[in-house]
Amino acid sequence: MPEDRHYPSEAYSPDGTLWWQLKLTPGKKRRFGDEQKIAAYLACHVRKNGRFTMRELRAALGEATIPNDAEHLNRRLRNLRLRDGWDIPSAKDDGSLAHDEYLVRKIGWHPGTGAPRPTGDAPSEATRRKVFARDKSICQVCFTPGGEPYADMPDKMARPTLGHRVPGKRLDSKATVDELQTECARCNETVRDELFDPVTLPEILPTVRNLPRQAKKELLRWMQDGKRSASRAEQAYADLRRLSRDEQKQAVQILSRMVGDPRPGPQE
Ligand SMILES: [Zn+2]
Structure with a gap:
Protein backbone atom coordinates (compact mmCIF):
# COMPACT_ATOMS: atom_id res chain seq x y z
CA MET A 1 0.00 0.00 0.00
CA PRO A 2 1.71 3.22 -1.08
CA GLU A 3 2.08 5.68 1.78
CA ASP A 4 1.50 8.76 -0.39
CA ARG A 5 -1.77 7.53 -1.79
CA HIS A 6 -4.53 10.09 -1.43
CA TYR A 7 -7.70 8.85 0.18
CA PRO A 8 -11.07 10.58 0.54
CA SER A 9 -11.68 12.15 3.96
CA GLU A 10 -14.04 9.32 4.93
CA ALA A 11 -11.02 6.97 4.97
CA TYR A 12 -9.69 8.71 8.07
CA SER A 13 -10.83 8.31 11.67
CA PRO A 14 -11.27 11.44 13.84
CA ASP A 15 -7.62 11.33 14.93
CA GLY A 16 -6.37 11.28 11.32
CA THR A 17 -5.37 7.58 11.21
CA LEU A 18 -6.71 5.49 8.35
CA TRP A 19 -9.60 3.47 9.78
CA TRP A 20 -7.99 0.17 8.86
CA GLN A 21 -4.76 1.08 10.67
CA LEU A 22 -6.56 2.09 13.85
CA LYS A 23 -5.77 0.04 16.94
CA LEU A 24 -8.38 1.22 19.44
CA THR A 25 -12.01 2.19 18.97
CA PRO A 26 -12.17 6.03 19.01
CA GLY A 27 -12.92 7.25 22.55
CA LYS A 28 -12.76 3.72 24.03
CA LYS A 29 -10.09 1.47 25.46
CA ARG A 30 -11.10 -1.55 23.46
CA ARG A 31 -9.66 -2.86 20.26
CA PHE A 32 -11.14 -1.55 17.01
CA GLY A 33 -12.93 -4.44 15.33
CA ASP A 34 -11.60 -6.18 12.24
CA GLU A 35 -14.98 -5.98 10.52
CA GLN A 36 -15.01 -2.19 10.70
CA LYS A 37 -11.42 -2.08 9.47
CA ILE A 38 -12.18 -4.37 6.55
CA ALA A 39 -15.28 -2.34 5.65
CA ALA A 40 -13.28 0.91 5.58
CA TYR A 41 -10.44 -0.66 3.61
CA LEU A 42 -12.78 -2.12 1.00
CA ALA A 43 -14.82 1.09 0.71
CA CYS A 44 -11.89 3.53 0.47
CA HIS A 45 -8.96 1.52 -0.90
CA VAL A 46 -10.36 -1.34 -2.98
CA ARG A 47 -13.51 0.67 -3.86
CA LYS A 48 -16.58 -0.34 -5.86
CA ASN A 49 -15.85 -2.93 -8.57
CA GLY A 50 -12.33 -3.37 -7.21
CA ARG A 51 -10.87 -6.82 -6.54
CA PHE A 52 -8.85 -8.07 -3.60
CA THR A 53 -7.41 -11.25 -2.13
CA MET A 54 -7.33 -12.43 1.47
CA ARG A 55 -3.59 -11.96 1.39
CA GLU A 56 -3.91 -8.26 0.52
CA LEU A 57 -6.54 -7.85 3.20
CA ARG A 58 -4.28 -9.40 5.83
CA ALA A 59 -1.38 -7.17 4.76
CA ALA A 60 -3.56 -4.05 4.90
CA LEU A 61 -4.86 -4.85 8.38
CA GLY A 62 -1.42 -5.72 9.76
CA GLU A 63 -0.31 -9.33 9.49
CA ALA A 64 0.66 -9.58 13.13
CA THR A 65 -2.86 -9.00 14.44
CA ILE A 66 -4.79 -11.24 12.03
CA PRO A 67 -4.49 -15.02 12.36
CA ASN A 68 -3.23 -16.73 9.22
CA ASP A 69 -6.53 -18.50 8.84
CA ALA A 70 -8.85 -18.06 5.89
CA GLU A 71 -11.86 -18.84 8.09
CA HIS A 72 -11.19 -15.84 10.33
CA LEU A 73 -11.45 -13.37 7.44
CA ASN A 74 -14.24 -15.32 5.77
CA ARG A 75 -16.33 -14.95 8.91
CA ARG A 76 -15.69 -11.20 8.88
CA LEU A 77 -16.75 -10.93 5.23
CA ARG A 78 -19.83 -13.03 5.95
CA ASN A 79 -20.89 -10.57 8.64
CA LEU A 80 -20.36 -7.62 6.30
CA ARG A 81 -22.64 -9.30 3.78
CA LEU A 82 -25.31 -10.30 6.29
CA ARG A 83 -25.32 -7.31 8.56
CA ASP A 84 -23.90 -4.33 6.72
CA GLY A 85 -25.35 -4.66 3.24
CA TRP A 86 -22.17 -5.55 1.36
CA ASP A 87 -22.14 -7.61 -1.83
CA ILE A 88 -18.71 -9.27 -2.00
CA PRO A 89 -18.78 -12.29 -4.33
CA SER A 90 -15.88 -14.77 -4.36
CA ALA A 91 -14.71 -16.96 -7.23
CA LYS A 92 -17.35 -19.47 -6.10
CA ASP A 93 -20.11 -16.93 -6.85
CA ASP A 94 -18.56 -15.27 -9.89
CA GLY A 95 -16.67 -17.35 -12.46
CA SER A 96 -14.81 -14.32 -13.86
CA LEU A 97 -12.79 -14.01 -10.63
CA ALA A 98 -9.49 -15.80 -10.05
CA HIS A 99 -9.69 -18.59 -7.46
CA ASP A 100 -8.41 -16.36 -4.64
CA GLU A 101 -10.12 -13.13 -5.69
CA TYR A 102 -13.08 -11.26 -4.24
CA LEU A 103 -15.04 -8.45 -5.87
CA VAL A 104 -16.55 -5.40 -4.18
CA ARG A 105 -19.82 -5.34 -6.08
CA LYS A 106 -21.74 -3.22 -3.62
CA ILE A 107 -20.39 -1.10 -0.77
CA GLY A 108 -22.38 -1.31 2.45
CA TRP A 109 -21.94 0.36 5.81
CA HIS A 110 -18.41 1.37 6.85
CA PRO A 111 -17.12 3.57 9.67
CA GLY A 112 -16.41 6.49 7.30
CA THR A 113 -20.15 6.87 6.63
CA GLY A 114 -20.48 8.46 10.06
CA ALA A 115 -23.70 6.49 10.65
CA PRO A 116 -23.94 4.01 13.54
CA ARG A 117 -23.32 0.41 12.50
CA PRO A 118 -26.56 -1.45 11.69
CA THR A 119 -27.54 -3.79 14.50
CA GLY A 120 -29.22 -6.25 12.16
CA ASP A 121 -32.35 -8.23 12.85
CA PRO A 198 -8.08 -14.13 18.43
CA VAL A 199 -6.32 -17.39 19.21
CA THR A 200 -5.41 -20.05 16.67
CA LEU A 201 -5.59 -23.84 16.77
CA PRO A 202 -1.79 -24.33 16.83
CA GLU A 203 -1.67 -22.20 20.00
CA ILE A 204 -4.26 -24.36 21.76
CA LEU A 205 -3.28 -27.84 20.56
CA PRO A 206 -0.38 -28.39 23.00
CA THR A 207 -2.77 -27.90 25.94
CA VAL A 208 -5.25 -30.33 24.39
CA ARG A 209 -2.55 -32.91 23.76
CA ASN A 210 -1.41 -32.78 27.39
CA LEU A 211 -4.86 -33.52 28.82
CA PRO A 212 -5.45 -36.93 30.40
CA ARG A 213 -7.42 -39.33 28.22
CA GLN A 214 -10.59 -38.96 30.28
CA ALA A 215 -10.47 -35.17 29.91
CA LYS A 216 -9.90 -35.54 26.16
CA LYS A 217 -13.03 -37.73 25.92
CA GLU A 218 -15.04 -35.16 27.85
CA LEU A 219 -13.70 -32.36 25.68
CA LEU A 220 -14.60 -34.27 22.52
CA ARG A 221 -18.17 -34.70 23.75
CA TRP A 222 -18.49 -31.00 24.57
CA MET A 223 -17.20 -30.04 21.12
CA GLN A 224 -19.58 -32.50 19.43
CA ASP A 225 -22.53 -31.22 21.45
CA GLY A 226 -21.53 -27.59 20.99
CA LYS A 227 -21.81 -26.97 24.74
CA ARG A 228 -20.52 -28.26 28.00
CA SER A 229 -22.75 -29.14 30.90
CA ALA A 230 -22.24 -27.46 34.26
CA SER A 231 -21.05 -29.75 37.03
CA ARG A 232 -23.19 -29.92 40.18
CA ALA A 233 -20.59 -27.79 41.97
CA GLU A 234 -20.80 -25.17 39.22
CA GLN A 235 -24.58 -25.11 39.39
CA ALA A 236 -24.47 -24.74 43.17
CA TYR A 237 -21.84 -22.00 42.82
CA ALA A 238 -24.11 -20.07 40.47
CA ASP A 239 -26.95 -20.34 43.00
CA LEU A 240 -24.79 -19.38 45.98
CA ARG A 241 -23.45 -16.32 44.16
CA ARG A 242 -26.98 -14.96 43.91
CA LEU A 243 -27.39 -14.92 47.70
CA SER A 244 -26.88 -11.78 49.76
CA ARG A 245 -23.33 -11.03 50.87
CA ASP A 246 -24.15 -12.15 54.43
CA GLU A 247 -25.60 -15.44 53.27
CA GLN A 248 -22.59 -16.01 51.04
CA LYS A 249 -20.36 -15.56 54.10
CA GLN A 250 -22.48 -18.04 56.04
CA ALA A 251 -22.27 -20.48 53.13
CA VAL A 252 -18.47 -20.21 53.17
CA GLN A 253 -18.41 -20.95 56.91
CA ILE A 254 -20.73 -23.94 56.51
CA LEU A 255 -18.71 -25.30 53.60
CA SER A 256 -15.42 -24.76 55.50
CA ARG A 257 -16.77 -26.83 58.39
CA MET A 258 -17.95 -29.53 55.98
CA VAL A 259 -14.51 -29.94 54.42
CA GLY A 260 -12.46 -28.97 57.48
CA ASP A 261 -10.84 -25.91 55.82
CA PRO A 262 -9.65 -23.35 58.39
CA ARG A 263 -9.23 -20.57 55.79
CA PRO A 264 -11.42 -17.46 56.37
CA GLY A 265 -13.99 -16.38 53.78
CA PRO A 266 -13.31 -14.11 50.80
CA GLN A 267 -11.62 -10.80 51.68
CA GLU A 268 -13.71 -7.65 51.50
ZN1 LIG B 1 -17.24 -17.38 28.30
Missing part, protein backbone atom coordinates in the same frame (compact mmCIF):
# COMPACT_ATOMS: atom_id res chain seq x y z
CA ALA A 122 -31.64 -8.85 16.53
CA PRO A 123 -33.68 -10.78 19.14
CA SER A 124 -35.99 -8.60 21.20
CA GLU A 125 -35.01 -7.07 24.51
CA ALA A 126 -37.57 -9.34 26.24
CA THR A 127 -35.94 -12.45 24.75
CA ARG A 128 -32.52 -11.21 25.82
CA ARG A 129 -33.72 -10.65 29.38
CA LYS A 130 -35.29 -14.13 29.57
CA VAL A 131 -32.11 -15.82 28.35
CA PHE A 132 -29.89 -13.90 30.80
CA ALA A 133 -32.31 -14.64 33.67
CA ARG A 134 -32.45 -18.37 32.88
CA ASP A 135 -28.64 -18.60 32.66
CA LYS A 136 -28.14 -16.28 35.66
CA SER A 137 -25.90 -14.21 33.35
CA ILE A 138 -23.28 -16.97 33.47
CA CYS A 139 -21.43 -17.71 30.24
CA GLN A 140 -22.64 -21.15 29.13
CA VAL A 141 -19.36 -21.83 27.34
CA CYS A 142 -16.70 -21.02 29.97
CA PHE A 143 -19.02 -20.63 32.99
CA THR A 144 -17.54 -17.30 34.03
CA PRO A 145 -20.30 -15.34 35.78
CA GLY A 146 -21.08 -11.96 34.16
CA GLY A 147 -19.23 -9.08 35.81
CA GLU A 148 -16.60 -11.36 37.36
CA PRO A 149 -12.96 -11.52 36.24
CA TYR A 150 -11.72 -14.38 34.09
CA ALA A 151 -9.71 -16.98 36.00
CA ASP A 152 -6.86 -16.65 33.51
CA MET A 153 -7.22 -12.85 32.97
CA PRO A 154 -7.90 -11.28 36.37
CA ASP A 155 -7.94 -7.75 34.91
CA LYS A 156 -10.74 -8.55 32.43
CA MET A 157 -14.38 -8.87 33.47
CA ALA A 158 -16.75 -11.20 31.65
CA ARG A 159 -19.48 -9.25 29.87
CA PRO A 160 -22.63 -11.31 29.20
CA THR A 161 -23.83 -11.29 25.59
CA LEU A 162 -26.43 -13.24 23.68
CA GLY A 163 -25.20 -16.26 21.74
CA HIS A 164 -26.75 -19.00 19.63
CA ARG A 165 -26.51 -22.60 20.89
CA VAL A 166 -25.51 -23.69 17.40
CA PRO A 167 -22.05 -22.22 16.75
CA GLY A 168 -21.96 -19.92 13.75
CA LYS A 169 -25.76 -19.62 13.56
CA ARG A 170 -26.89 -16.02 13.37
CA LEU A 171 -28.95 -14.31 16.01
CA ASP A 172 -32.09 -12.90 14.51
CA SER A 173 -35.52 -11.96 15.76
CA LYS A 174 -36.82 -15.48 14.93
CA ALA A 175 -34.44 -17.18 17.40
CA THR A 176 -36.34 -18.50 20.43
CA VAL A 177 -35.24 -18.36 24.07
CA ASP A 178 -34.50 -22.12 23.89
CA GLU A 179 -32.15 -21.64 20.94
CA LEU A 180 -30.19 -18.89 22.68
CA GLN A 181 -27.77 -18.85 25.57
CA THR A 182 -25.67 -16.43 27.57
CA GLU A 183 -22.09 -16.20 26.35
CA CYS A 184 -19.40 -13.87 27.59
CA ALA A 185 -17.88 -11.51 25.05
CA ARG A 186 -14.76 -13.67 24.87
CA CYS A 187 -16.65 -16.87 24.05
CA ASN A 188 -19.22 -15.34 21.71
CA GLU A 189 -18.06 -15.78 18.15
CA THR A 190 -19.91 -12.81 16.73
CA VAL A 191 -18.65 -10.20 19.21
CA ARG A 192 -15.30 -11.76 20.14
CA ASP A 193 -13.42 -10.07 17.36
CA GLU A 194 -13.94 -6.60 18.72
CA LEU A 195 -12.67 -7.32 22.20
CA PHE A 196 -9.95 -9.92 22.29
CA ASP A 197 -7.06 -10.91 20.15
Whole structure:
Protein backbone atom coordinates (compact mmCIF):
# COMPACT_ATOMS: atom_id res chain seq x y z
CA MET A 1 0.00 0.00 0.00
CA PRO A 2 1.71 3.22 -1.08
CA GLU A 3 2.08 5.68 1.78
CA ASP A 4 1.50 8.76 -0.39
CA ARG A 5 -1.77 7.53 -1.79
CA HIS A 6 -4.53 10.09 -1.43
CA TYR A 7 -7.70 8.85 0.18
CA PRO A 8 -11.07 10.58 0.54
CA SER A 9 -11.68 12.15 3.96
CA GLU A 10 -14.04 9.32 4.93
CA ALA A 11 -11.02 6.97 4.97
CA TYR A 12 -9.69 8.71 8.07
CA SER A 13 -10.83 8.31 11.67
CA PRO A 14 -11.27 11.44 13.84
CA ASP A 15 -7.62 11.33 14.93
CA GLY A 16 -6.37 11.28 11.32
CA THR A 17 -5.37 7.58 11.21
CA LEU A 18 -6.71 5.49 8.35
CA TRP A 19 -9.60 3.47 9.78
CA TRP A 20 -7.99 0.17 8.86
CA GLN A 21 -4.76 1.08 10.67
CA LEU A 22 -6.56 2.09 13.85
CA LYS A 23 -5.77 0.04 16.94
CA LEU A 24 -8.38 1.22 19.44
CA THR A 25 -12.01 2.19 18.97
CA PRO A 26 -12.17 6.03 19.01
CA GLY A 27 -12.92 7.25 22.55
CA LYS A 28 -12.76 3.72 24.03
CA LYS A 29 -10.09 1.47 25.46
CA ARG A 30 -11.10 -1.55 23.46
CA ARG A 31 -9.66 -2.86 20.26
CA PHE A 32 -11.14 -1.55 17.01
CA GLY A 33 -12.93 -4.44 15.33
CA ASP A 34 -11.60 -6.18 12.24
CA GLU A 35 -14.98 -5.98 10.52
CA GLN A 36 -15.01 -2.19 10.70
CA LYS A 37 -11.42 -2.08 9.47
CA ILE A 38 -12.18 -4.37 6.55
CA ALA A 39 -15.28 -2.34 5.65
CA ALA A 40 -13.28 0.91 5.58
CA TYR A 41 -10.44 -0.66 3.61
CA LEU A 42 -12.78 -2.12 1.00
CA ALA A 43 -14.82 1.09 0.71
CA CYS A 44 -11.89 3.53 0.47
CA HIS A 45 -8.96 1.52 -0.90
CA VAL A 46 -10.36 -1.34 -2.98
CA ARG A 47 -13.51 0.67 -3.86
CA LYS A 48 -16.58 -0.34 -5.86
CA ASN A 49 -15.85 -2.93 -8.57
CA GLY A 50 -12.33 -3.37 -7.21
CA ARG A 51 -10.87 -6.82 -6.54
CA PHE A 52 -8.85 -8.07 -3.60
CA THR A 53 -7.41 -11.25 -2.13
CA MET A 54 -7.33 -12.43 1.47
CA ARG A 55 -3.59 -11.96 1.39
CA GLU A 56 -3.91 -8.26 0.52
CA LEU A 57 -6.54 -7.85 3.20
CA ARG A 58 -4.28 -9.40 5.83
CA ALA A 59 -1.38 -7.17 4.76
CA ALA A 60 -3.56 -4.05 4.90
CA LEU A 61 -4.86 -4.85 8.38
CA GLY A 62 -1.42 -5.72 9.76
CA GLU A 63 -0.31 -9.33 9.49
CA ALA A 64 0.66 -9.58 13.13
CA THR A 65 -2.86 -9.00 14.44
CA ILE A 66 -4.79 -11.24 12.03
CA PRO A 67 -4.49 -15.02 12.36
CA ASN A 68 -3.23 -16.73 9.22
CA ASP A 69 -6.53 -18.50 8.84
CA ALA A 70 -8.85 -18.06 5.89
CA GLU A 71 -11.86 -18.84 8.09
CA HIS A 72 -11.19 -15.84 10.33
CA LEU A 73 -11.45 -13.37 7.44
CA ASN A 74 -14.24 -15.32 5.77
CA ARG A 75 -16.33 -14.95 8.91
CA ARG A 76 -15.69 -11.20 8.88
CA LEU A 77 -16.75 -10.93 5.23
CA ARG A 78 -19.83 -13.03 5.95
CA ASN A 79 -20.89 -10.57 8.64
CA LEU A 80 -20.36 -7.62 6.30
CA ARG A 81 -22.64 -9.30 3.78
CA LEU A 82 -25.31 -10.30 6.29
CA ARG A 83 -25.32 -7.31 8.56
CA ASP A 84 -23.90 -4.33 6.72
CA GLY A 85 -25.35 -4.66 3.24
CA TRP A 86 -22.17 -5.55 1.36
CA ASP A 87 -22.14 -7.61 -1.83
CA ILE A 88 -18.71 -9.27 -2.00
CA PRO A 89 -18.78 -12.29 -4.33
CA SER A 90 -15.88 -14.77 -4.36
CA ALA A 91 -14.71 -16.96 -7.23
CA LYS A 92 -17.35 -19.47 -6.10
CA ASP A 93 -20.11 -16.93 -6.85
CA ASP A 94 -18.56 -15.27 -9.89
CA GLY A 95 -16.67 -17.35 -12.46
CA SER A 96 -14.81 -14.32 -13.86
CA LEU A 97 -12.79 -14.01 -10.63
CA ALA A 98 -9.49 -15.80 -10.05
CA HIS A 99 -9.69 -18.59 -7.46
CA ASP A 100 -8.41 -16.36 -4.64
CA GLU A 101 -10.12 -13.13 -5.69
CA TYR A 102 -13.08 -11.26 -4.24
CA LEU A 103 -15.04 -8.45 -5.87
CA VAL A 104 -16.55 -5.40 -4.18
CA ARG A 105 -19.82 -5.34 -6.08
CA LYS A 106 -21.74 -3.22 -3.62
CA ILE A 107 -20.39 -1.10 -0.77
CA GLY A 108 -22.38 -1.31 2.45
CA TRP A 109 -21.94 0.36 5.81
CA HIS A 110 -18.41 1.37 6.85
CA PRO A 111 -17.12 3.57 9.67
CA GLY A 112 -16.41 6.49 7.30
CA THR A 113 -20.15 6.87 6.63
CA GLY A 114 -20.48 8.46 10.06
CA ALA A 115 -23.70 6.49 10.65
CA PRO A 116 -23.94 4.01 13.54
CA ARG A 117 -23.32 0.41 12.50
CA PRO A 118 -26.56 -1.45 11.69
CA THR A 119 -27.54 -3.79 14.50
CA GLY A 120 -29.22 -6.25 12.16
CA ASP A 121 -32.35 -8.23 12.85
CA ALA A 122 -31.64 -8.85 16.53
CA PRO A 123 -33.68 -10.78 19.14
CA SER A 124 -35.99 -8.60 21.20
CA GLU A 125 -35.01 -7.07 24.51
CA ALA A 126 -37.57 -9.34 26.24
CA THR A 127 -35.94 -12.45 24.75
CA ARG A 128 -32.52 -11.21 25.82
CA ARG A 129 -33.72 -10.65 29.38
CA LYS A 130 -35.29 -14.13 29.57
CA VAL A 131 -32.11 -15.82 28.35
CA PHE A 132 -29.89 -13.90 30.80
CA ALA A 133 -32.31 -14.64 33.67
CA ARG A 134 -32.45 -18.37 32.88
CA ASP A 135 -28.64 -18.60 32.66
CA LYS A 136 -28.14 -16.28 35.66
CA SER A 137 -25.90 -14.21 33.35
CA ILE A 138 -23.28 -16.97 33.47
CA CYS A 139 -21.43 -17.71 30.24
CA GLN A 140 -22.64 -21.15 29.13
CA VAL A 141 -19.36 -21.83 27.34
CA CYS A 142 -16.70 -21.02 29.97
CA PHE A 143 -19.02 -20.63 32.99
CA THR A 144 -17.54 -17.30 34.03
CA PRO A 145 -20.30 -15.34 35.78
CA GLY A 146 -21.08 -11.96 34.16
CA GLY A 147 -19.23 -9.08 35.81
CA GLU A 148 -16.60 -11.36 37.36
CA PRO A 149 -12.96 -11.52 36.24
CA TYR A 150 -11.72 -14.38 34.09
CA ALA A 151 -9.71 -16.98 36.00
CA ASP A 152 -6.86 -16.65 33.51
CA MET A 153 -7.22 -12.85 32.97
CA PRO A 154 -7.90 -11.28 36.37
CA ASP A 155 -7.94 -7.75 34.91
CA LYS A 156 -10.74 -8.55 32.43
CA MET A 157 -14.38 -8.87 33.47
CA ALA A 158 -16.75 -11.20 31.65
CA ARG A 159 -19.48 -9.25 29.87
CA PRO A 160 -22.63 -11.31 29.20
CA THR A 161 -23.83 -11.29 25.59
CA LEU A 162 -26.43 -13.24 23.68
CA GLY A 163 -25.20 -16.26 21.74
CA HIS A 164 -26.75 -19.00 19.63
CA ARG A 165 -26.51 -22.60 20.89
CA VAL A 166 -25.51 -23.69 17.40
CA PRO A 167 -22.05 -22.22 16.75
CA GLY A 168 -21.96 -19.92 13.75
CA LYS A 169 -25.76 -19.62 13.56
CA ARG A 170 -26.89 -16.02 13.37
CA LEU A 171 -28.95 -14.31 16.01
CA ASP A 172 -32.09 -12.90 14.51
CA SER A 173 -35.52 -11.96 15.76
CA LYS A 174 -36.82 -15.48 14.93
CA ALA A 175 -34.44 -17.18 17.40
CA THR A 176 -36.34 -18.50 20.43
CA VAL A 177 -35.24 -18.36 24.07
CA ASP A 178 -34.50 -22.12 23.89
CA GLU A 179 -32.15 -21.64 20.94
CA LEU A 180 -30.19 -18.89 22.68
CA GLN A 181 -27.77 -18.85 25.57
CA THR A 182 -25.67 -16.43 27.57
CA GLU A 183 -22.09 -16.20 26.35
CA CYS A 184 -19.40 -13.87 27.59
CA ALA A 185 -17.88 -11.51 25.05
CA ARG A 186 -14.76 -13.67 24.87
CA CYS A 187 -16.65 -16.87 24.05
CA ASN A 188 -19.22 -15.34 21.71
CA GLU A 189 -18.06 -15.78 18.15
CA THR A 190 -19.91 -12.81 16.73
CA VAL A 191 -18.65 -10.20 19.21
CA ARG A 192 -15.30 -11.76 20.14
CA ASP A 193 -13.42 -10.07 17.36
CA GLU A 194 -13.94 -6.60 18.72
CA LEU A 195 -12.67 -7.32 22.20
CA PHE A 196 -9.95 -9.92 22.29
CA ASP A 197 -7.06 -10.91 20.15
CA PRO A 198 -8.08 -14.13 18.43
CA VAL A 199 -6.32 -17.39 19.21
CA THR A 200 -5.41 -20.05 16.67
CA LEU A 201 -5.59 -23.84 16.77
CA PRO A 202 -1.79 -24.33 16.83
CA GLU A 203 -1.67 -22.20 20.00
CA ILE A 204 -4.26 -24.36 21.76
CA LEU A 205 -3.28 -27.84 20.56
CA PRO A 206 -0.38 -28.39 23.00
CA THR A 207 -2.77 -27.90 25.94
CA VAL A 208 -5.25 -30.33 24.39
CA ARG A 209 -2.55 -32.91 23.76
CA ASN A 210 -1.41 -32.78 27.39
CA LEU A 211 -4.86 -33.52 28.82
CA PRO A 212 -5.45 -36.93 30.40
CA ARG A 213 -7.42 -39.33 28.22
CA GLN A 214 -10.59 -38.96 30.28
CA ALA A 215 -10.47 -35.17 29.91
CA LYS A 216 -9.90 -35.54 26.16
CA LYS A 217 -13.03 -37.73 25.92
CA GLU A 218 -15.04 -35.16 27.85
CA LEU A 219 -13.70 -32.36 25.68
CA LEU A 220 -14.60 -34.27 22.52
CA ARG A 221 -18.17 -34.70 23.75
CA TRP A 222 -18.49 -31.00 24.57
CA MET A 223 -17.20 -30.04 21.12
CA GLN A 224 -19.58 -32.50 19.43
CA ASP A 225 -22.53 -31.22 21.45
CA GLY A 226 -21.53 -27.59 20.99
CA LYS A 227 -21.81 -26.97 24.74
CA ARG A 228 -20.52 -28.26 28.00
CA SER A 229 -22.75 -29.14 30.90
CA ALA A 230 -22.24 -27.46 34.26
CA SER A 231 -21.05 -29.75 37.03
CA ARG A 232 -23.19 -29.92 40.18
CA ALA A 233 -20.59 -27.79 41.97
CA GLU A 234 -20.80 -25.17 39.22
CA GLN A 235 -24.58 -25.11 39.39
CA ALA A 236 -24.47 -24.74 43.17
CA TYR A 237 -21.84 -22.00 42.82
CA ALA A 238 -24.11 -20.07 40.47
CA ASP A 239 -26.95 -20.34 43.00
CA LEU A 240 -24.79 -19.38 45.98
CA ARG A 241 -23.45 -16.32 44.16
CA ARG A 242 -26.98 -14.96 43.91
CA LEU A 243 -27.39 -14.92 47.70
CA SER A 244 -26.88 -11.78 49.76
CA ARG A 245 -23.33 -11.03 50.87
CA ASP A 246 -24.15 -12.15 54.43
CA GLU A 247 -25.60 -15.44 53.27
CA GLN A 248 -22.59 -16.01 51.04
CA LYS A 249 -20.36 -15.56 54.10
CA GLN A 250 -22.48 -18.04 56.04
CA ALA A 251 -22.27 -20.48 53.13
CA VAL A 252 -18.47 -20.21 53.17
CA GLN A 253 -18.41 -20.95 56.91
CA ILE A 254 -20.73 -23.94 56.51
CA LEU A 255 -18.71 -25.30 53.60
CA SER A 256 -15.42 -24.76 55.50
CA ARG A 257 -16.77 -26.83 58.39
CA MET A 258 -17.95 -29.53 55.98
CA VAL A 259 -14.51 -29.94 54.42
CA GLY A 260 -12.46 -28.97 57.48
CA ASP A 261 -10.84 -25.91 55.82
CA PRO A 262 -9.65 -23.35 58.39
CA ARG A 263 -9.23 -20.57 55.79
CA PRO A 264 -11.42 -17.46 56.37
CA GLY A 265 -13.99 -16.38 53.78
CA PRO A 266 -13.31 -14.11 50.80
CA GLN A 267 -11.62 -10.80 51.68
CA GLU A 268 -13.71 -7.65 51.50
ZN1 LIG B 1 -17.24 -17.38 28.30
